[in-house]
Amino acid sequence: MKIAHLILTHANPHQLSRLIERLTHPDADFYIHVDLKTDIQPFLFLKSENVKFIKNRVSVYWGAYSIVQATVNSFEEILVADKKYDFVNLLSGQDYPLKSTADIHLFFENNLGKAFMHTLSVANEWQEAIPRLTKYHLCNYHFAGKHFIEKCLNKFMPSRKMPNNLVPVGRSQWFSISAKHVQYIVEYLQQNKNVKRFFELTWGSDEIVFQTILFNSIYQKDMVNDNLRFIDWSEGKASPKTFTIDDLLVLQDSGKLFARKFSETIDAAILDELDKN
Template identity: 55%
Template sequence: MKIAHLILAHTAPAQLSKLIGALQGGNAHCFVHLDRKADLNSFPFLLDSAGVTLVADRVDVGWGAYSIVEATIRGFGAITASGMDFGYVNLLSGADYPLESPSGIHDFLARNSGKNFMEYYPVYNQWTEAIPRLSQYHLTNYHFPGKYLVQKYINKLLPERSMPAGLEPVGRSQWMTLTVDAVRYILEYLQAHPEVVRFFKLTWAPDEIIFQTILYNSPFRSTLVNDNLRYIDWSDGQASPKVLTEEDLERMATSGKLFARKFDLARFPAVIEQLDKRIKDHQM
């Protein structure tokens, strides 16, 4: 079984290169979507490294916008069209890092073959703070003067939105590890349901809802495991998770997760060095 790691990146070439190196093994291949705003000349290793594919037709990604969904979809498309026989697709950001060796990741997924790992909390009765994302109109994905004023009046004048195609919304974290069959289903579903695409283009942070919702309302529901296999610390109460340091090493080591986020190699290189050492020691 081969694993496709799809990495969404926009900055920090040295950190991205180190992440790719930590993931690579005989059964892994990295696909990288680099934000169109990033200078490709700063990432030469994406063009000449074995085991790495740069996703073509890059998207200009905006925070909270549908553009990050589009970047992910293009990555999924590149993986399924590659001709390589993948069993799993693992979605990462450039600020993530593995807590296990490539062989450890492979062995875990081989033992759990057919399962899909992601966070999926029902929006209407569990993740209720996400309801306004769906019930209101959001123009985050669009760029024109006065868009937030327009958004305000649209929401005053128009009735609340309702989910398309009879979908029951679920979600939380966008990072997930899916079977390639589930990824193909997502691509085919979106192709067949343009009304779902239109709906999520007017949703804030749709990347945290759209893929989970599609699979939850599909024959794949019985394969879902409500665990995204990531160690993420939200204890700071900020819009983004805590940047992990050496003081987090023990919690990461005992978390039972395969990956962690987020890291900053420029500010806190020691924690990544220690993770590399632990992984190497466990392999010996």
């Protein structure tokens, strides 16, 4: 049972090195997408037979489709790699495992063929996301006057409707899915340019597009509404809480495989304790 860990990162090569070291396993490889806005040179010391860097890099902007494109580009390179994988595990450079590497591999070995990702119904369970889909968002574009044009579009144009009669679901961007699901997502976006265009005008599309494509396919039966990650949004900010040593017991009791987010510069002690346990 082989895992491809796909890690999206933009900073702190040392913390990324630590994450890779903790997840190193004979049946694991790492694919690193470094934001195109970031100098890749400080990261290249990590390159090895099992650590590869995504070639088709993207400049990633918060809330924009660019992070979806970065993920899809990475998927494409994983799919044509010499090795074949059972799971693709999408992580950020600020994630960290809560279980041992052996336990993580055993879990996936016992759940072959499944897709672990959030699938909250936008219509019923996650209604705050409705304006993302019904309004026009130009967050993926960079030109003078885009905010004025965005206002005009939303004032004079009719509300947007989901393409292909897709039922939208989602919530968290991060997930662990089988290789067959990755293949299906890539091919679907290649064959349905209208879906890509729709999500290019959607704010936070990374939290919806992948889950929605799978949920509206024959693979819906494989989906488990659990992304296996502990993420704390209790602070009410645009980004989740950064964990410190004070959160150790909560993290250990979460039952999850991974958590985000962590920062060595804020508190490295929590990573040390997780390593010990």
